[in-house]
Every structure is written in structure tokens, then in C-alpha cells.
Amino acid sequence: MADAASLASCFTFDDISQASARTDGSDKTPVLKLIRESHAKGYDFVCLPLTTPKWRERWRNMCIVPSASANDTDENATAEQQAEAWRKAPSFLHEEVTISRLDEAVPVLVMVSDWLQLDSTDDWVRHDSEIALRQEVAYASYLNVQTVILPPPRHRSQVASYARAINECLKSTTYMNFSIRLPIYDPAAFQPKESPPIPPSATSVSSTPSAPSTPKIVTPRISTSKSLKAARAPEGEINATWEMWDIIRTLCDYNTRLTLTLDLTPPLPSNAGILNRWMAEPVHHIFLPASTFIANVKGYPHHPIIIMSGVSSGLHTKGGESAYAQYVRHVEKTSSAVQAAMTAGTVEHFAQGYQDYLQNPLQPLMDNLQSITYQTFEQDPVKYRNYEEAVYHALMDWPDSDHIVICVAGAGRGPLVERSLTAIKRSGRSAFVYAVEKNPNAFVTLQGRKQNEWGDSVQLFFGDMRHVELPEQVDILITELLGSFGDNELSPECLDGATRFLKPDGISIPSSYSAHLAPLSSSKLFNNARISREIKGMETPYVVMFQNVNILSGDGGGVSGRCGRKIQQCWEFEHPRKDATVDERGLPLTNSHNVRSAKLSFHIPHSGIMHGLAGYFEAVLYGHVGLSIHPHSKDRVSKDMLSWFPLFFPFKEPLYLPSNSELHVSIWRLTNERQVWYEWYAELFLPVFNAPSSPEHSEDTSGDGSFFTCTSSHVAVPSPVIDAVDAFPSLERSELRKSGEESPRSTAGVIKIGQTSLHNPGGRSSWIGL
Numbered sequence: 091m092a093d094a095a096s097l098a099s100c101f102t103f104d105d106i107s108q109a110s111a112r113t114d115g116s117d118k119t120p121v122l123k124l125i126r127e128s129h130a131k132g133y134d135f136v137c138l139p140l141t142t143p144k145w146r147e148r149w150r151n152m153c154i155v156p157s158a159s160a161n162d163t164d165e166n167a168t169a170e171q172q173a174e175a176w177r178k179a180p181s182f183l184h185e186e187v188t189i190s191r192l193d194e195a196v197p198v199l200v201m202v203s204d205w206l207q208l209d210s211t212d213d214w215v216r217h218d219s220e221i222a223l224r225q226e227v228a229y230a231s232y233l234n235v236q237t238v239i240l241p242p243p244r245h246r247s248q249v250a251s252y253a254r255a256i257n258e259c260l261k262s263t264t265y266m267n268f269s270i271r272l273p274i275y276d277p278a279a280f281q282p283k284e285s286p287p288i289p290p291s292a293t294s295v296s297s298t299p300s301a302p303s304t305p306k307i308v309t310p311r312i313s314t315s316k317s318l319k320a321a322r323a324p325e326g327e328i329n330a331t332w333e334m335w336d337i338i339r340t341l342c343d344y345n346t347r348l349t350l351t352l353d354l355t356p357p358l359p360s361n362a363g364i365l366n367r368w369m370a371e372p373v374h375h376i377f378l379p380a381s382t383f384i385a386n387v388k389g390y391p392h393h394p395i396i397i398m399s400g401v402s403s404g405l406h407t408k409g410g411e412s413a414y415a416q417y418v419r420h421v422e423k424t425s426s427a428v429q430a431a432m433t434a435g436t437v438e439h440f441a442q443g444y445q446d447y448l449q450n451p452l453q454p455l456m457d458n459l460q461s462i463t464y465q466t467f468e469q470d471p472v473k474y475r476n477y478e479e480a481v482y483h484a485l486m487d488w489p490d491s492d493h494i495v496i497c498v499a500g501a502g503r504g505p506l507v508e509r510s511l512t513a514i515k516r517s518g519r520s521a522f523v524y525a526v527e528k529n530p531n532a533f534v535t536l537q538g539r540k541q542n543e544w545g546d547s548v549q550l551f552f553g554d555m556r557h558v559e560l561p562e563q564v565d566i567l568i569t570e571l572l573g574s575f576g577d578n579e580l581s582p583e584c585l586d587g588a589t590r591f592l593k594p595d596g597i598s599i600p601s602s603y604s605a606h607l608a609p610l611s612s613s614k615l616f617n618n619a620r621i622s623r624e625i626k627g628m629e630t631p632y633v634v635m636f637q638n639v640n641i642l643s644g645d646g647g648g649v650s651g652r653c654g655r656k657i658q659q660c661w662e663f664e665h666p667r668k669d670a671t672v673d674e675r676g677l678p679l680t681n682s683h684n685v686r687s688a689k690l691s692f693h694i695p696h697s698g699i700m701h702g703l704a705g706y707f708e709a710v711l712y713g714h715v716g717l718s719i720h721p722h723s724k725d726r727v728s729k730d731m732l733s734w735f736p737l738f739f740p741f742k743e744p745l746y747l748p749s750n751s752e753l754h755v756s757i758w759r760l761t762n763e764r765q766v767w768y769e770w771y772a773e774l775f776l777p778v779f780n781a782p783s784s785p786e787h788s789e790d791t792s793g794d795g796s797f798f799t800c801t802s803s804h805v806a807v808p809s810p811v812i813d814a815v816d817a818f819p820s821l822e823r824s825e826l827r828k829s830g831e832e833s834p835r836s837t838a839g840v841i842k843i844g845q846t847s848l849h850n851p852g853g854r855s856s857w858i859g860l
């Protein structure tokens with residue numbers, strides 16, 4: 091059963107004051123009253139400002155010098171002395187905080203004063219805001235508060251200072267979670283901007299901050315260097331809040347106690363890329379004003395706490411405060427994600443508890459699997475059904491004979507033997523089954539099944555299919571040695587051995603399988619992979635049921651027209667294979683023919699942080715019957731198949747990909763006599779347009795465009811950081827042609843802007859044993 095999201099009701103200082111006026115003696119404090127009333131209305135938590143307006147007033151009087159006129163000199167000196175005393179020993183007065191008892195702090199999400207300006211452009215305001223933040227965090231920590239919600243950064247230019255201050259707080263506490271409230275995008279990006287934005291409370295020592303009268307939540311307006319620009323929101327502005335988040339969490343070294351409170355106050359954008367990027371981030375709270383179209387909460391993972399503000403404001407007259415909680419619970423319960431998780435037989439139901447959990451891939455060749463592992467495989471309703479279909483069609487296509495021989499190689503506990511016998515019966519053909527298995531323990535189970543179920547229709551052979559001798563050659567060879575990346579459990583190598591006993595015109599089921607990759611963003615997977623902080627953990631491919639993951643690539647060829655699809659094929663293996671040179675026993679002389687490499691070019695439509703690669707496989711069992719975990723074909727080919735989760739190839743360091751960049755991924759499947767392993771590497775390029783008619787251009791068209799030498803100036807080179815522009819995609823190819831320019835392929839070049847190191851060289855961290 092999927093857990094329901096927790097709900098929190100958000101209160102202002104005014105709400106607390108009103109609760110105080112309503113106190114009838116049944117609650118010890120107004121906050122305890124609000125907590126009790128909220129529980130009764132269906133809310134699990136309350137969300138409160140930690141400080142009162144009194145604290146803001148004192149801080150302002152000490153730290154913001156009102157004006158520098160001669161009369162004020164004494165006053166200023168006194169304020170400065172008070173400020174220095176406070177800086178030396180920062181502390182609150184009782185009336186400056188909203189909570190002071192342990193029982194008040196338990197079900198409370200605490201909001202740090204939202205007038206603090208940790209990213210002020212004024213050095214002193216920033217300095218004193220940081221001291222105030224540390225004071226608030228220390229006080230919350232004293233009261234055992236588990237989560238504090240931080241005000242959003244507002245100035246792109248000072249976001250690193252903001253991040254540094256948060257990092258200090260993370261270091262000074264051991265258990266407390268810090269959640270930064272950020273809107274999904276800056277709504278100001280979509281407003282016409284005739285005059286410069288007024289940054290909230292941007293103060294200097296000579297001006298008075300215009301802080302709101304209560305610590306009221308308002309969706310922040312972010313000022314970026316582009317704030318004065320065009321009516322149409324460029325990519326950089328829409329990205330601004332996410333870009334700031336990325337800087338903060340990077341400076342905080344991906345600390346797992348740093349999370350996001352995603353503010354859904356702005357209307358949700360139609361562009362899925364803007365929403366999807368938050369899927370890869372640790373969104374632990376969703377901030378939802380009562381005025382919001384609340385159906386939008388349904389797609390969010392993690393079961394975040396949903397903080398609802400303004401529920402007591404009487405905005406919607408019907409239903410009262412409880413109605414919001416009831417409606418959110420209803421939307422959640424009826425969402426497709428929750429429905430799927432609650433329906434037996436779906437991958438979502440099966441995978442509960444495994445989401446984003448890193449597992450080492452099986453090594454069924456080197457290790458002997460446990461019975462419980464086989465039992466888990468055998469619960470898959472789709473894999474065995476498709477195998478049976480494949481065997482059935484192969485039998486029907488095979489010339490009728492009174493002696494068709496089938497071999498199930500790697501029979502495990504026998505489910506494919508059983509399905510083969512059913513297919514034989516359905517086809518009405520006369521066929522016999524050999525079953526080969528090298529796991530001595532599973533072989534005991536096979537013996538029992540032969541005795542009790544299969545009798546003379548099956549003959550068992552114990553041993554490795556690469557060496558075992560069968561009494562005759564077989565017509566149909568059935569194996570299931572596939573990994574999440576197709577060949578990563580060494581199916582090609584095992585089948586090389588088993589092909590010895592397949593007739594030259596015999597059928598292999600599967601007949602082929604292919605490996606596929608896409609660039610992936612997921613702070614959770616990145617953090618999980620580097621838990622041990624050892625290089626080995628970052629150079630090992632993992633099996634993972636993806637949840638908080640965003641695929642960064644897009645379809646459409648990219649700016650240069652040279653990029654491939656969103657998810658791309660690396661390579662394929664076909665069986666029975668004819669290309670290996672074999673010895674007198676029919677075994678390949680070396681494993682060189684199973685070496686593979688691929689170089690793939692991905693278009694990155696929206697900026698993002700790449701944490702690694704997502705790996706998938708597709709297999710053709712026979713004819714039109716297959717197996718797939720490729721996101722684009724899985725539902726068509728093998729919907730609800732449970733046996734394989736995708737593979738995650740981590741990166742040691744996250745790689746920033748700007749909007750409209752080109753990512754080139756290289757991956758190799760390598761081998762020696764004892765092992766097979768993968769190595770991977772990525773390079774990043776920005777496409778650039780040249781002035782088309784300039785004679786000084788010279789473009790390297792020899793390879794994949796990795797170098798672009800140009801002595802003339804580029805037109806519209808996007809910045810690799812925040813302000814990548816979306817000028818290129820908005821220029822449709824047809825428009826380019828209309829305007830008389832050449833096709834993008836001949837006018838676009840690329841500039842290299844980044845790369846990763848080579849992962850797993852020589853198989854030093856991960857390999858599969860032969």
C-alpha cells in the first residue's frame with residue numbers, strides 16, 4: 091500500500107495572535123491550540139514562523155542604520171554598540187519567538203525569518219543576516235526541531251554567499267533538516283518588464299528594509315541579470331530558481347539534510363522540461379497556497395509533506411479548513427501513480443521499497459543464485475508468457491518432424507522448461523527437451539521436478555553450457571541470461587559456448603538483444619552511489635528502479651541537427667552468431683568478437699546536472715515476440731514485466747549541461763580472459779552559429795564536429811551558465827531555409843566546454859567474471 095502524503099497547515103504570526111485571543115484555558119499555549127485544532131481538521135503537522143515581529147524590529151534597529159544625518163549620530167552609535175553586543179552573544183528575548191516548549195516543537199515545521207537577507211548585495215546586511223540565521227538555527231536545535239524551512243535566495247549574484255551560510259548551518263548541526271523554499275520558476279520571468287525589479291528589502295546601511303509586517307509567505311521574485319529583458323521568457327530566466335538550487339546544493343556538497351520545499355504558487359508551466367527537472371531533486375515539502383489549483387500535486391514523488399497556507403483565510407466558503415486536506419487526499423488517492431502502486435501485478439506495486447535503491451547486478455555465471463532469488467524471478471507474469479509465445483511460434487515455423495529437440499540452457503528451477511512443454515503441447519508438435527544447469531543447488535530442484543512433473547519428456551544435464559556435452563545437436567536453444575543492459579550478465583559469452591550444440595540452421599531464443607543509454611539527473615542516485623566515498627562506488631553500474639530521475643536528453647536532432655534520439659542504442663548481439671573464429675570443439679579462440687564500443691550524441695534541450703547514464707535493454711525472443719525495459723517500447727513489448735530494473739552508470743562528478751548543449755557519450759564493453767567490464771566517459775559541447783557568409787570560417791567536418799576553429803565572431807553563443815538562450819530552437823529549420831541560410835548542419839559548429847574522467851579504466855572497480 092502506498093503511504094499517503096503528510097499534510098501541514100501553515101500559520102502566520104497573526105494566526106498565532108488570534109489563537110491567543112481565542113484561548114479558553116483548554117490549551118496551555120496558542121501554538122498548542124493551533125496544533126490540536128489542525129489535527130482535528132485532518133492535518134498532520136503545522137508550519138509556523140519561528141520568530142515574532144519583535145525580533146525583526148530589534149534586529150532592524152540594531153543592524154540597519156536608518157540615516158546618516160548629524161542628529162542621529164548618537165542614536166547610531168548606540169545601535170552599533172547594541173549590534174556589537176548582539177554579534178558577540180546572539181540570543182532571543184522570550185517575546186521574540188513563537189515557541190518555547192518542547193511539546194510545541196514536536197509536530198512543527200519551523201520557518202526561519204523570511205526577511206533575513208543571506209544574499210543581500212550589502213556586505214553588512216548579509217553578515218548580520220547570517221548571524222541571525224545561526225541564532226535561529228541554534229534555538230530551533232535547542233527545541234529539538236527536526237526541520238527548518240529557509241527563505242528563498244533572491245539575488246542570483248549573491249547565491250554563493252547564501253549557500254555558504256547554509257553550509258555553515260549544516261556543519262553546525264548533526265540531525266536537523268534544512269529545506270529551502272523555492273518557486274518552481276520565477277513568475278517574474280513571464281511578466282512584461284518595463285522597469286527594473288525592486289528586490290525585496292534590498293538594503294544598505296543607509297536605508298530601511300521594507301520587510302513585511304508579519305513573516306508572511308510570498309512567492310519570491312528573483313532578480314537575475316536578465317530581468318529587464320524580453321516579453322517571452324527565455325530559458326535562462328525560467329531556469330533561474332533551479333539554477334540557484336543547483337549552486338546551493340553543490341556548495342553544500344550534496345548534503346542529504348538539505349532538501350527542497352517546492353513552492354507551487356506560480357501557475358504550472360506547460361513546458362514539461364521545467365517540471366521534470368524537479369523530479370530529480372530532493373523535494374521533501376510542497377508549498378501549496380489555498381488559492382492554487384491543487385490537482386497539480388499528484389505527480390510528485392517521495393510523499394513530500396504538503397504545506398498548505400491560507401486555509402483559514404475563508405477564500406473558499408464551502409467546506410471549511412478540513413476541505414482542503416480532504417481534497418488533497420482525494421487527488422492523491424485517485425492519481426495514476428498511487429492507483430498503479432495499489433494494483434497488484436503492476437511494476438509500481440512490485441517495486442515498492444526498491445525505488446531509487448541501488449543494487450549490485452547479479453553475477454549468475456560466477457555465483458550460484460539462491461532459491462529465493464529464483465522465486466522472485468518466477469513471479470513475473472510477462473517474461474514467461476512471452477517466452478512461451480516465442481517457443482510456440484518457433485515450433486510452428488519449424489518444419490514438421492517427429493523429433494524436434496529443444497534445449498533450455500541455464501534452466502534455474504525450471505520455469506522455462508515448464509513453459510516449453512506447454513508450448514509443445516499447444517503447437518501439437520512432437521518435441522523433446524534437454525535442460526542444462528550449472529548451479530548444483532538448483533539442479534536438485536530440477537531433479538525433483540523431472541521426477542514429479544516432467545518424466546521422460548525432459549532430460550537433465552548438470553554443467554556449464556560452455557563445456558557440457560549433449561547427445562545430439564538441437565533445433566531450438568532457449569536461454570535467459572539477460573541483464574538490465576542486455577549483455578551485462580554475459581549472455582554473449584555463454585551463448586558462444588552453447589551454440590556448439592545448436593544445428594547450423596537452428597533457432598536461438600532470444601535471437602538478439604541491444605543495449606541503450608540516456609543521460610540522467612538524480613541527486614538521490616548520485617548521493618547513494620557515493621555513500622562510501624570510495625572510487626569503486628562511483629565506477630560500478632547499479633540496477634535501480636528509477637523514481638526521482640530526470641532524463642536530460644530530448645528528441646529532434648538538436649541545434650546542429652547531428653544528435654540522435656532521447657534514448658540511443660549502443661550495440662546489439664545476435665544469435666546464433668556466425669562471426670567468431672572457433673576451435674575444433676566449436677568454441678571461440680578469444681573473446682575479441684564480444685568487445686563493443688559506442689559513441690552517442692545527445693541533444694540537451696533544458697539545462698540540468700548530469701549524474702550518470704541510464705541503461706536499458708530490448709530483446710527479440712523470436713519474430714515479433716520480445717522483452718523490453720526501454721521506456722519507449724516496454725509497454726508495447728512487455729507491459730508490467732517485473733524481472734528487470736534499469737541500470738545506472740554513475741559519474742564521479744556531476745556534469746552541468748547547459749540548455750541546447752550537445753553531450754557526447756562514449757561507452758565500451760571490454761574483456762580479457764577472465765572478465766568483462768564497461769568503461770564510460772562524456773564530453774560536452776555548445777553548438778554555435780557562424781556568420782554564414784564570412785570567408786574566415788573553417789569548420790572541421792572530418793569527424794563528429796569536436797573541434798570548431800573560427801576566426802570570425804560567433805553569432806549568439808549561449809553562456810554555459812545561467813543565461814543559455816533558446817534562440818536556436820525557436821528558429822525552425824524551415825525558417826532558416828526561408829531566410830536563405832544554409833542548413834544547420836553546415837552552419838553550426840561546436841565548442842567543447844566540459845568532460846568527465848574515464849570511468850572504470852581496465853575494469854579497476856567493477857567487472858563481471860567469466
Ligand SMILES: C[S@@+](CC[C@H](N)C(=O)[O-])C[C@H]1O[C@@H](n2cnc3c(N)ncnc32)[C@H](O)[C@@H]1O
Pocket residue numbers: 454455458459464467468499500501502503504505506526527528529532553554555556570571572584
Ligand atoms: C537468470 S537465471 C534464469 C533461470 C531460469 N531460466 C528462469 O528464467 O527463471 C540464469 C540461469 O542460468 C544459469 N547459468 C548461467 N550461466 C550458465 C552457464 N554458463 N551454464 C549453465 N547454466 C548457466 C544460472 O545458474 C541461472 O540458473
